Amino acid sequence: MPNPKVPSVNALGGKLAPCSTAPLTGFFRNGCCDTGPDDHGSHTVCAVMTAEFLAYSKYVGNDLSTPRPEFGFEGLKPGDRWCLCAGRFLQAHDEGCAPQVDLNATHEAALEVVPLSVLRRYAVG
Numbered sequence: 001m002p003n004p005k006v007p008s009v010n011a012l013g014g015k016l017a018p019c020s021t022a023p024l025t026g027f028f029r030n031g032c033c034d035t036g037p038d039d040h041g042s043h044t045v046c047a048v049m050t051a052e053f054l055a056y057s058k059y060v061g062n063d064l065s066t067p068r069p070e071f072g073f074e075g076l077k078p079g080d081r082w083c084l085c086a087g088r089f090l091q092a093h094d095e096g097c098a099p100q101v102d103l104n105a106t107h108e109a110a111l112e113v114v115p116l117s118v119l120r121r122y123a124v125g
Helices: 051-059 086-095 108-112 116-121
Strands: 043-048 081-085
Touching (some): 043 086, 043 108, 051 086, 108 116
Antiparallel strands (some): 043 081
16 A cells, blocks of 8 residues: 555656546555555556547457446446556557556656656647
């Protein structure tokens, strides 16, 4: 769990903003793209879902759009914000179907995988 006494830092060097509470996202399901030693997938990119990206994610084996009530997961739809694995974001970028990104809600740890120049190309206001 992130240390509440030490604020998380976003990709721009400021305080990490929340990504989404509806649906509730984040590795820790706290609405933020916080990370820690147990987050092996680096769920650090606050992505705004698109139909194209959701179809791509399903195609490569991570179905984010189908509801999974047994896990309390309603499924994502276009426009939803979600803490995406940095590696999956980079893969989608390489394939030409990356979603938009909220840089204020993207954790600085994403920069270990995705260059800031790439993230900026997908930034939303």
